[in-house]
Amino acid sequence: MHNSEEFKIPFGPQHPALKEPESFSVALKGEKIMGVDIRLGYNHRGIEKAAEERTYIQDIYLIERVCGICSHAHATCFIQAVEEIANLVVPKRALYIRTLIAELERVHSHLLWLGVAGHEIGFDTLLMYSWRDREVVMDILALLTGNRVNYGMNTIGGVRRDIDPEQIQQTLKAVDILEERTKYYIEVATQETTIIKRLSGVGVVSYDDALRLDAVGPTARASGVKRDIRADDPYAAYAEISFDVITDDHCDVYGRTVVRVKELMESYKIIRQVLKNLPEGPIAVRAPRMIPAGEALSRYEAPRGEDVHYVKANGTDKPERVKIRAPTLANIQAVKHMLKDRYLADMPIVIAAIDPCFSCTDRLVSLSHIDSRDKKTITWPELHQFSIEWHKQQGIDFTQLNKQLEERLKKC
Amino acid sequence: MLGMLFSILIFPGLLFVSVFGLSVEYIDRKIYARLQNRLGPPWFQPVADLIKLLAKEDIIPKAANQNMFKLAPLFALTAVVTAFLYIPLWNKESLFSFNGDIIVVLYLLTIPTLAFFIGGWYSTSLYARIGSVRSLTQLFAYEVPLFMGILSSALLAGSWSLKEIINFYAGHNWFWFFNLLGFAITLVSFLGKLEKTPFDIPEAETEVVAGSFTEYSGRLFAFLRLTLDVEMVVGSALLAAVFLPFGFSLPPVFAFVLFMIKILFIVSLISLLRTIVARLRMDQMIDFCWKFMVPLAFLQILINLIIKGIILR
Amino acid sequence: MLREVLGSIFKKPATNRYPAQKLDMPDKYRGKLKFYPQKCIGCKLCMKDCPTGAITINKLDEKKFEALIDLSRCIYCAQCVDSCPKKALEASGDVELAQLDYKKLKVVFRAD
Secondary structure, three states, X not given: OOOOOXXXXXXXXXXOOOOOOOEEEEEEEOOEEEEEEEEOOOOOOOHXXXXXXXXXXXXXXXXXXXXXXXXXXXXXXXXHHHHHHHOOOOOHHHHHHHHHHHHHHHHHHHHHXXXXXXXXXXXXXXXXXXXXXXXXXXXXXXXXXXXXOOOOOEEOOEEOOOOOHHHHHHHHHHHHHXXXXXXXXXXXXXHOHHHHHXXXXXXXXXXXXXXXXXXXXXXXXXXXXXXXXXXXXXXXXXXXXOOOOOOOOOOOHHHHHHHHHHHHHHHHHHXXXXXXXXXXXXXXXXXXXXXXXXXXXXXXXXXXXXXXXXXXXXXXOOEEEEEEEOHHHHHHHHHHHHHOOOEHHHHHHHHHXXXXXXXXXXXXXXXXXXXXXXXXXXXXXXXXXXXHHHHHHOOOOHXXXXXXXXXXXXXX | OHHHHHHHHOOOOHHHHHHHHHHHHHHHHHHHHHHOOOOOXXXXXHHHHHHHHHHOOOOOOOOOOHHHHHHHHHHHHHHHHHHHHOOOOOOOOOOOOOOOHXXXXXXXXXXXXXXXXXXXXXXXXXXHHHHHHHHHHHHHHHHHHHHHHHHHHHHHHOOOOHHHHHHHHHHOOOHHHHHHHHHHHHHHXXXXXXXXXXXXXXXXXXXXXXXXXXXXXXXXXHHHHHHHHHHHHHHHHHHHHHHOOOOOOOOHXXXXXXXXXXXXXXXXXXXXXXXXXXXXXXXXXXXXXXHHHHHHHHHHHHHHHHHHHHOOO | OHHHXXXXXXXXXXXXXXXXXXXXXXXXXXXXXXXXXXXXXXXXXXXXXXXXXXXXXXXXXXXXEEEEEEOOOOOOOOHHHHHOOOOOEEEOXXXXXXXXXXXXXXXXXXXX
């Protein structure tokens, strides 16, 4: 291993810097990154296919589990598409409650990100503090929805739970605490010397590049691209709420941090408005079990960026096709661009700066040899056969193991 | 002979310094946790970790150089434990005091870094190799301010022996106040030696997994962990002896307790320092050491020379 | 940062000793399910709507039903609670469901 010679190190699928498994192969020259090969697909779970085999009601909970952090985002996005196909008019109160949960979710997601970013640059104190304060919003979410992450708040035609005045008071109190803490984090992010040293000038994506690479969410907004579905194509109750789209012109990781902490302040503003103007009325309309044939595309501004769901219905109680485009898929190409000519030390924070959610992203597995360009499609039985052969070569015979497994299952 | 063996193996040698190292690790972790508003580990956590690791299997990579891989941790541990024998604990004289022992201690403290490099390099893992190259690169950055900081104090005392240095400061009360700048420089560069934030670049877990230690497990890893703990004790003790050289004239028991308190004070300073900073990048760290710390260390030496030339004449 | 960090020394730690000291869950927390056999009419809507197939309703006798809930499959979405027309199902705040024995995760509610 000489300094002049290039070598490749695996960065993932299992790596302390990655909170979710995903495979990167980094070509290094000393400490300098010469190229990054991103191989998506490690965490493919077949959710889209599974969604086609379940009813719409079951799908809500399945789609909610596309992502653990932005679960409300995916569920709402899916439901919006279904409601559009079924021509349902969702009551206003339900829309407001959806907006409320969406913003609380954004607060928890951004605070989580701040902690992760702190950890990636070795600042564990920031991680501990921001996650401690995140517990405040987690408690509120548990109080309002009945769970800390997979809220299960949505149902086709509205929401499942109403909120009462006492809960509103508690939420407002929590928002006051969080607002004060966020002011402190803005101070920390913009004034701590070591943080600024590690963040500024790292992972630069210019305005033009952000447009060319189709960056979304805070990643795009930190490069000055004013792109926010909440403002551009308002859904839920956002059309009736005033808020600012935060942008920044630093174009680097520092800019992304600033955008996120400032967005927290906007979220508090939105939460207060929602709670103040919460209309009276029912929280849901009755939805049919059979959704009429049709198709719809729905967009939603998740904490990580624009989330797109496409649903095609065929008149039965199961969708014919569900397509999910998670925000990370839009941003991941920018990572490659950001890492060019940077140091290995910058890699964790640059990857973390797009707030990646790899499990949401992985939609397709394409296996190809790392150095070859040609790809081929193989069917499921072929893959099965291939794996048996491969393991036989490694000295593991699955026919024996399968027999043992069957015997054990019989005993159970 | 038996007395000498006792002092090498039990007090203040291997056993004492290991136990003390573990308690220092506990105190460090507890303070770190409390500063982060956490509960922190229970008191037996470092001991439990050590016992757990000692009971585990050693896994040595096939491609690794077996002997080097096994010897490096022992080599590192031996070096730091030996260094502790040269530091005066309750009177002005350490067990094996001689003229020039301060240099020996400093060099013995450099050995663990080299051992980590060797262990990491010969384990042949890519992460370990990057980590060990980093720890060696880092060595060239912090070693100079560290040596200059410590030696500036020795310069004022006009001796390379810890005994003489302590004697000098006992004769010239409050002179150690002039060395506070040197103390700060040494403390910060010492963080680089201990590989703690902001200089934990060689074992930055989000970048190179565990650096040189990536392939270590079981007993060998336990020795490496113990080495880092003991290194912290020895380094803090050296700093305490050189920069806080008071109270050695007290009765031995009191002097010993006072010395332990001094060590713990330095350890808490280290915990505090690593709580409030982020990890630097390698280039930033080298910049920081050479452009900021070294000039300051020169300033300290200049101050000491002036004092020596004007006041002590 | 330094001020905040030093201030933390005098604060109560935010974490707690978990198994010894438990946290309270909010009233309507969606934990382990409860089933009231006497209310069940056997419409099996809960079975139909369950996303994971964790719940099975068996007919024991005329107007007597038992529910078999597989806690290892349940995702605690409480859709069955919403689907049930007779409110025979309820979510409780019980969240400490970890088991070493796989068999203990299958819960049977019988009418007696």
